[in-house]
Amino acid sequence: MPPASDDSSAPDVGELTPPTRTLMGPGPSDVHPRVLRAMSTPLVGHLDPSFIEIMNDVQELLRYAFQTDNQWTIPVSGTGSASMEAAIGNVVEPGDTMLVPTNGYFGGRMASMARRAGGEVVEVDAPWGEPLDPATVSDALAEHDPDVFGFVHAETSTGVRQPNVPELTAAAHDHDALVITDTVTSLGGVELRVDEWDIDVAYSGPQKCLSCPPGASPLTLSDEAMEKVLSREEPSRSWYLDLSLLEGYWGDERAYHHTAPITNVYSIREALRLVAEEGIENRWARHRRLAGALKAGAEGMGLEMNPDDEYWLPSLNAVRVPEGIDDGEVCDELLERYDLEIAGGLGDLAGEIFRIGCMGYSASPENVTLLIAALADVLDDFGADVDPDGGVAACREALR
Amino acid sequence: MPPASDDSSAPDVGELTPPTRTLMGPGPSDVHPRVLRAMSTPLVGHLDPSFIEIMNDVQELLRYAFQTDNQWTIPVSGTGSASMEAAIGNVVEPGDTMLVPTNGYFGGRMASMARRAGGEVVEVDAPWGEPLDPATVSDALAEHDPDVFGFVHAETSTGVRQPNVPELTAAAHDHDALVITDTVTSLGGVELRVDEWDIDVAYSGPQKCLSCPPGASPLTLSDEAMEKVLSREEPSRSWYLDLSLLEGYWGDERAYHHTAPITNVYSIREALRLVAEEGIENRWARHRRLAGALKAGAEGMGLEMNPDDEYWLPSLNAVRVPEGIDDGEVCDELLERYDLEIAGGLGDLAGEIFRIGCMGYSASPENVTLLIAALADVLDDFGADVDPDGGVAACREALR
Known part of the structure; x- marks a missing residue:
C-alpha cells in the first residue's frame, strides 16, 4: 500500500462505476466478455518476442476478416479516424487529386484529410441517404482524372450500404486511380471482399462489427498502394501514422517506431478470433x-x-x-x-x-x-x- | 454460442497466453491490478452523459499529475508519440522555426515532426548522455530567434534528467518562444511542475511512471499556447490530432469528433486515481x-x-x-x-x-x-x- 496522500490538493475521485448500457447506437457496440477479459491481461513489452507472435496472429486474423492476402494488413495505433488518416495521409501526396463522395458525413471527412495531406479534392455527388451510382462515378473519374478515389462502403451517418463495389473499383482502375474504401461499419458484419472486389486500401474501426473497444484500428493496403506510399517524394505529414516508418515495426525488421497500444492489440486479437471461430x-x-x-x-x-x-x-x-x-x-x-x-x-x-x-x-x-x-x-x-x-x-x- | 465455423480458410489461432514478465525496461512498466481491472469494464458510448463525467475526472486528475491549472489538459487518443505530434503539429505552423536539442533520440523525433508540420528546424547541441546547458540554450535562442523551443525533461534514450528547467523556460520566454516539453518518462514519477516552471506545452505517455497501458496519452497546453493553435492561418496537417477540432469534444460543447478510446480513458482514470491517492x-x-x-x-x-x-x-x-x-x-x-x-x-x-x-x-x-x-x-x-x-x-x- 502506498502511504495515504497528505496532499490536500489531490483530487478526490471515486471508483469507476459507469452505468451498464446496451449499445445499439452507431458504435461502440457491446463487447464480448472474452474480449473484455483479454483487456485485463498483464502486459509484455512491445518488442518482446512473444508480442511479435501476437502481432503475427493479429495480421493473419485481420487478413481473414478483410478477405485479403495483402501483406500490408495492420492495426493502426488509434481509433478508426487514425486508420482513416493513415490511409489518406500516406496514399495522397501533395499535388494529387482525390475524388470523394458527398453522400454522407464520412465523405466530408475524407475531403478534409486529403486537403490536409496536400491533395486537391474533387467530388462525386449523391444525396445523403443514397449510394453512389456507378455511371456518375465513371463520369466524375473521366472528368477529373483523380489519382485516388475514395468511397464509403457502409455509411454510418446514413445507414446506406454501397452496392456494386466491383463496378466502382473497375471504373477507378480504368482511370488508373487507387481506391480507398471506408469499411468502418462493415468489416466483420457485412459482406466485404477486399481482394475479390479489387479494393486497394481499406480502413476500419474495431468498435463496430468487431465489437472490440476502440484503440487499434484495421488497415490493409495492396502491394501497389504500398509501392506508391514507399516511393513518395516527401514523407507523409504525420510521423505517427507514417506507413513507411511503421513498415520497420510491422514488417520483417520489427524495429521500434512507437510503443504499440499493447492491450488494444490483445483485445483486437481476441475479437478477431471470435470472427474466425464463427x-x-x-x-x-x-x-x-x-x-x-x-x-x-x-x-x-x-x-x-x-x-x-x-x-x-x-x-x-x-x-x-x-x-x-x-x-x-x-x-x-x-x-x-x-x-x-x-x-x-x-x-x-x-x-x-x-x-x-x-x-x-x-x-x-x-x-x-x-x-x-x-x-x-x-x-x-x-x-x-x-x-x-x-x-x-x-x-x-x-x-x- | 455462434455456430462453429465451417470455413477452412479461417485461421486457427489459440488463446491469448503471453508470458508473465516483470517490466523494468524503458516502458511499458508493470500495470497495477486495479488498472487492469478497469480495462475489463464494459463500455458506455463516447457521447454517453456518464462518459462526460469520466472525461471531467480524467482532466482534473491529469492537471494534478502535471501540477497545472491549464484548462487544456486531455488524454490524446493514441500512444505517447500521438500526444507528441499533437503538441508539435498544432503549435508549429508552416514557416515557424523550432529549436530542438541533439542530446538524445527524442530530440531527433521532435525535429522530424516539426519539419512535417511545415516548420524550419534549428538545433541546440549537447552530447547524448548529457543535459542541455542553459547558457548554450540562451545563445541558440539569441542566434535563431525560434518561435518554439522543445526540450526533453526525461530522456528515455540516455537516462538523463534535464535540471534547471525554470532557467530554460525563462530564456525561451525572453525570446518570445513557446516551450514544448517532453515529459514522457517523468510525469507521475519525477518532480515536474508545469505551472511553476512556466512550461507552455507538455506531453507524456501513460505506460511509464503512470503504469497504465498505452493508448491514451497526456497533453497539456497553456491558454497562450492554445491561443496560437486556435488562431492558425491554416489547419494543422492532421485531422485526427487537430486540437481546434478536439476542443469541440473535450471543451464545453462535447460534440463528436472521433470515437475516444473509451477503455483507455477508463484505465488512465484509474492509474491517475492511484497517483492522487499516493x-x-x-x-x-x-x-x-x-x-x-x-x-x-x-x-x-x-x-x-x-x-x-x-x-x-x-x-x-x-x-x-x-x-x-x-x-x-x-x-x-x-x-x-x-x-x-x-x-x-x-x-x-x-x-x-x-x-x-x-x-x-x-x-x-x-x-x-x-x-x-x-x-x-x-x-x-x-x-x-x-x-x-x-x-x-x-x-x-x-x-x-
Missing part, C-alpha cells in the same frame, strides 16, 4: 438475420426505413423519425428508462432518422427484441402513431 | 528511493551509471555495460531466465548502456531486489568483472 460468412448471415428482425420489427410497428431495401445496411439501421417526434428526446428516454443507447441523425439527416446499430456481439436476439420493445414503448408513450404490439410480433416472427 | 510528492519520493536502491545495487556490484548524479533520472537508469559484455545477450538472458525485461542503448549509446526502468507500479522493493540479483547473476555468469554479493547487499542496505 466464420466470416456465418457472421455476415447472422447480421442480416438479426438486423432483418430489427427492420421487420420497426416496419411492423409502422416505422419506415430511410434507405431502399436494395442498399439497406444491416449493421446500421436508419429508421425515419415519425411525424411530430423529437429524436433526441426518444434517445434520452431510451437511455434513461432502458439503459439502451441508439442515436439520432447527423448533417443532412439530423432530426430525420434514428441510427440503430446491430453490430457484432450486439447483434443478438435478446438485444434486438429489447430494442424493438423499448422503442415501441417510448414512441407510443410520446404519442407517435405506432403499433407497439405489431412491432414486437413482427420482430418475434422474424427471429423464429 | 500524493504526487510522495510518488516522486518513492521513485527516488527505489531507483536509489537500484543505483546503489548497480554501483555496489561495480557497475557505473552513465549520467552524473546531478542529472540522474530515477525513472530510467542508464547503467554502463561492463567491458567485454554484449548488452543484447544480457537482455535476452534476463528475459529467458527471469522473465525480466530491461533494454540496451539506442543511437549514440547503442551497446554502451543498459536502460533499466524504475517506473510507477514497477518501482517496488521486490522488483528492484529481483533486478539487482538477476542482473548480478547473469553478468557474473557471462564473465563480467562484477561483485554480485556486493550489489545485492548494497541494494538491500539502501532499501532499509
Whole structure:
C-alpha cells in the first residue's frame, strides 16, 4: 500500500462505476466478455518476442476478416479516424487529386484529410441517404482524372450500404486511380471482399462489427498502394501514422517506431478470433438475420426505413423519425428508462432518422427484441402513431 | 454460442497466453491490478452523459499529475508519440522555426515532426548522455530567434534528467518562444511542475511512471499556447490530432469528433486515481528511493551509471555495460531466465548502456531486489568483472 496522500490538493475521485448500457447506437457496440477479459491481461513489452507472435496472429486474423492476402494488413495505433488518416495521409501526396463522395458525413471527412495531406479534392455527388451510382462515378473519374478515389462502403451517418463495389473499383482502375474504401461499419458484419472486389486500401474501426473497444484500428493496403506510399517524394505529414516508418515495426525488421497500444492489440486479437471461430460468412448471415428482425420489427410497428431495401445496411439501421417526434428526446428516454443507447441523425439527416446499430456481439436476439420493445414503448408513450404490439410480433416472427 | 465455423480458410489461432514478465525496461512498466481491472469494464458510448463525467475526472486528475491549472489538459487518443505530434503539429505552423536539442533520440523525433508540420528546424547541441546547458540554450535562442523551443525533461534514450528547467523556460520566454516539453518518462514519477516552471506545452505517455497501458496519452497546453493553435492561418496537417477540432469534444460543447478510446480513458482514470491517492510528492519520493536502491545495487556490484548524479533520472537508469559484455545477450538472458525485461542503448549509446526502468507500479522493493540479483547473476555468469554479493547487499542496505 502506498502511504495515504497528505496532499490536500489531490483530487478526490471515486471508483469507476459507469452505468451498464446496451449499445445499439452507431458504435461502440457491446463487447464480448472474452474480449473484455483479454483487456485485463498483464502486459509484455512491445518488442518482446512473444508480442511479435501476437502481432503475427493479429495480421493473419485481420487478413481473414478483410478477405485479403495483402501483406500490408495492420492495426493502426488509434481509433478508426487514425486508420482513416493513415490511409489518406500516406496514399495522397501533395499535388494529387482525390475524388470523394458527398453522400454522407464520412465523405466530408475524407475531403478534409486529403486537403490536409496536400491533395486537391474533387467530388462525386449523391444525396445523403443514397449510394453512389456507378455511371456518375465513371463520369466524375473521366472528368477529373483523380489519382485516388475514395468511397464509403457502409455509411454510418446514413445507414446506406454501397452496392456494386466491383463496378466502382473497375471504373477507378480504368482511370488508373487507387481506391480507398471506408469499411468502418462493415468489416466483420457485412459482406466485404477486399481482394475479390479489387479494393486497394481499406480502413476500419474495431468498435463496430468487431465489437472490440476502440484503440487499434484495421488497415490493409495492396502491394501497389504500398509501392506508391514507399516511393513518395516527401514523407507523409504525420510521423505517427507514417506507413513507411511503421513498415520497420510491422514488417520483417520489427524495429521500434512507437510503443504499440499493447492491450488494444490483445483485445483486437481476441475479437478477431471470435470472427474466425464463427466464420466470416456465418457472421455476415447472422447480421442480416438479426438486423432483418430489427427492420421487420420497426416496419411492423409502422416505422419506415430511410434507405431502399436494395442498399439497406444491416449493421446500421436508419429508421425515419415519425411525424411530430423529437429524436433526441426518444434517445434520452431510451437511455434513461432502458439503459439502451441508439442515436439520432447527423448533417443532412439530423432530426430525420434514428441510427440503430446491430453490430457484432450486439447483434443478438435478446438485444434486438429489447430494442424493438423499448422503442415501441417510448414512441407510443410520446404519442407517435405506432403499433407497439405489431412491432414486437413482427420482430418475434422474424427471429423464429 | 455462434455456430462453429465451417470455413477452412479461417485461421486457427489459440488463446491469448503471453508470458508473465516483470517490466523494468524503458516502458511499458508493470500495470497495477486495479488498472487492469478497469480495462475489463464494459463500455458506455463516447457521447454517453456518464462518459462526460469520466472525461471531467480524467482532466482534473491529469492537471494534478502535471501540477497545472491549464484548462487544456486531455488524454490524446493514441500512444505517447500521438500526444507528441499533437503538441508539435498544432503549435508549429508552416514557416515557424523550432529549436530542438541533439542530446538524445527524442530530440531527433521532435525535429522530424516539426519539419512535417511545415516548420524550419534549428538545433541546440549537447552530447547524448548529457543535459542541455542553459547558457548554450540562451545563445541558440539569441542566434535563431525560434518561435518554439522543445526540450526533453526525461530522456528515455540516455537516462538523463534535464535540471534547471525554470532557467530554460525563462530564456525561451525572453525570446518570445513557446516551450514544448517532453515529459514522457517523468510525469507521475519525477518532480515536474508545469505551472511553476512556466512550461507552455507538455506531453507524456501513460505506460511509464503512470503504469497504465498505452493508448491514451497526456497533453497539456497553456491558454497562450492554445491561443496560437486556435488562431492558425491554416489547419494543422492532421485531422485526427487537430486540437481546434478536439476542443469541440473535450471543451464545453462535447460534440463528436472521433470515437475516444473509451477503455483507455477508463484505465488512465484509474492509474491517475492511484497517483492522487499516493500524493504526487510522495510518488516522486518513492521513485527516488527505489531507483536509489537500484543505483546503489548497480554501483555496489561495480557497475557505473552513465549520467552524473546531478542529472540522474530515477525513472530510467542508464547503467554502463561492463567491458567485454554484449548488452543484447544480457537482455535476452534476463528475459529467458527471469522473465525480466530491461533494454540496451539506442543511437549514440547503442551497446554502451543498459536502460533499466524504475517506473510507477514497477518501482517496488521486490522488483528492484529481483533486478539487482538477476542482473548480478547473469553478468557474473557471462564473465563480467562484477561483485554480485556486493550489489545485492548494497541494494538491500539502501532499501532499509
